[in-house]
Amino acid sequence: xxxxxxxxxxxxxxxxxxxxxxxxxxxxxxxxxxxxxxxxxxxxxxxxxxxxxxxxxxxxxxxxxxxxxxxxxxxxxxxxxxxxxxxxxxxxxxxxxxxxxxxxxxxxxxxxxxxxxxxxxxxxxxxxxxxxxxxxxxxxxxxxxxxxxxxxxxxxxxxxxxxxxxxxxxxxxxxxxxxxxxxxxxxxxxxxxxxxxxxxxxxxxxxxxxxxxxxxxxxxxxxxxxxxxxx
Numbered sequence: 001x002x003x004x005x006x007x008x009x010x011x012x013x014x015x016x017x018x019x020x021x022x023x024x025x026x027x028x029x030x031x032x033x034x035x036x037x038x039x040x041x042x043x044x045x046x047x048x049x050x051x052x053x054x055x056x057x058x059x060x061x062x063x064x065x066x067x068x069x070x071x072x073x074x075x076x077x078x079x080x081x082x083x084x085x086x087x088x089x090x091x092x093x094x095x096x097x098x099x100x101x102x103x104x105x106x107x108x109x110x111x112x113x114x115x116x117x118x119x120x121x122x123x124x125x126x127x128x129x130x131x132x133x134x135x136x137x138x139x140x141x142x143x144x145x146x147x148x149x150x151x152x153x154x155x156x157x158x159x160x161x162x163x164x165x166x167x168x169x170x171x172x173x174x175x176x177x178x179x180x181x182x183x184x185x186x187x188x189x190x191x192x193x194x195x196x197x198x199x200x201x202x203x204x205x206x207x208x209x210x211x212x213x214x215x216x217x218x219x220x221x222x223x224x225x226x227x228x229x230x231x
Contacts (some may be wrong), residue, residue, distance in 0.1 A: 003030065003031050003032045004030075004031045004032070004104045004105065005031065005032045005033075005034075005101060005102060005103040005104050005105070006024070006027065006031050006032065006033045006034070006103055006104070006105045006106075006107065007033075007034050007036065007097070007098065007101050007103035007105070007106050007107070008020060008024065008033070008034070008035050008036065008106075008107040008108070009036040009038065009094065009097075009106065009107070009108045009129065009133050010035070010036070010037060010038065010108070010109070010129070011037075011038045011039055011084065011109070011123070011125035011126055011128075011129040012037065012038070012039055012041045012044060012081065012125065013037055013041040013044075013058040013059065013061060013062040013191065013194075014041070014044075014058075014061070014062070014065070014188070014191040014194050014195075015037075015109075015126075016035050016037075016062075016065075016066075016107075017065050017069075017184070017187045017188045017190075017191065018188065019107070019109075019166040019167065019222070020107050020164070020166055020222055020224070021065070021069050021183070021184050021187045021188070022175065022177030022180050022181065022183070022184040022209070022220070022222050023107075023164075023175045023177065023222050023224075024069050024070075024071060025069045025070065025177070025180040025183040025184065025187075026175065026177065026179075026180055028069055028070030028071060029070065031105075033070075033071045033073070034071070034073040034074075034075065034101055034103070035062070035066055035071060035073065035074045035075065036075045036077065036094075036097055037059075037062060037074065037075065037076050037077065038077050038079050038084060038125070038129050039077070039078075039079045039080060039081040039082075039084060039125060040055045040058065040059075040076070040078055040079070040080065040081055041054070041055070041058040041081050042054050042055050042058070042080070042081045043081040043082050044058070044081065044193070044194055045193070046193060046194060046196070046197050047192075047193050047196070049193075054193065057193050058191075058193060058194075059076055061190050061191045061192065061193060061194075062074055062076075062190075062191070064190040065187040065188070065190035065191060066187075068183060068186050068187045068190060069183060069187050075097065077093055081125065082123075082124065082125060084124070084125045084128045084129060084132075085128060086128050086131050086132040086135065090128075090132050091132055091135055091136045091140060092147050092150075094132060094133055094136035095136045095140045095141050095146065095147055095150065096147075096150060096155060098136060098137070098141045098158060098160070099141060099150060099155035099156065099157070099158045100155055102158050103160055104160060104161045104162070105160065105161060105162045105163070105164065106133070106137065106160055106162075106163050106164070107163075107164045107165075107166065107224075108129065108130060108133040108134075108163070108164075108165065108166075109126050109127075109129055109130035109133075109165065109166060109167050110130060110165035110166060110167050110168030110169075110225055111127075111130040111131045111133075111134045111165070112165070112168060112169075112170075112225070113126075113127075113130065113165075113167050113168045113169060114127075115169055126167065130165075130167075134163075137160065137163065137229075141157065141158050141159070141160070142157045142158060142159045143157060144156070144157050159229065159231070160229055161228070161229055161231070162226060162227065162228050162229060163226070163227045163229070164224040164225075164226050164227075165224060165225040165226075165227065166222070166223075166224050166225075168224075168225045170225055171223035171224055171225050172224075172225055172226055173223065173224045173225070173226040174212070174213070174215075174216045174218060174221045174222070174223050174224075175221060175222045175223075175224070176213065176216075176218040176219075176220075176221055177209065177213075177218075177220050177221055177222055178213070178218060178219040178220045178221075181205075181206065181209065181219075181220045184205070184209070185202055185205050185206075188201075188205060189201070189202075206220065209221060209222065
């Protein structure tokens, strides 16, 4: 039986682990999962290294975190941290990967997230990647008239089944990650360049995902706005 394929597209190293690594840990044995990291994350520098060093460190950290969850396929697009723009070139990169990987399900930031009530959620790269991925999904990935040269490369139009948006205000799907909260914390702890300066990090994480689960009677949960695509 063919495994369902899942593609997670995020702006920075560590975003996937905050957003949905618990769900990925639950799914890693029964679904084929790939991560796409849009930027190098070089401006997220809390350890006093130069740009070239931090790029290497963050890539290594993300690969280690993915391995902890059971994900082997991590793709880095190499865009500049904090400078991502929703250009035709960026959308082509997303379309190329989606057509190549042929996922059934895509996870990404919620493009409808626009309340601007939190500094961290509204990082410009989060907003830009959310819109870029959405614009790549519809109408570009399934329409042969978008980026027709990709067809010459064997990357034909592809349709997905579902999108799971994270970071939004109106979730409709909760994943009980109580059984894998340890894995999620372990994955996030791999990002030492980003979290080693934070005090009581494990307690913070448990409180954060307990609060999400509280509404549904789950000890720890991740929440998403799930959108089913018309078939």
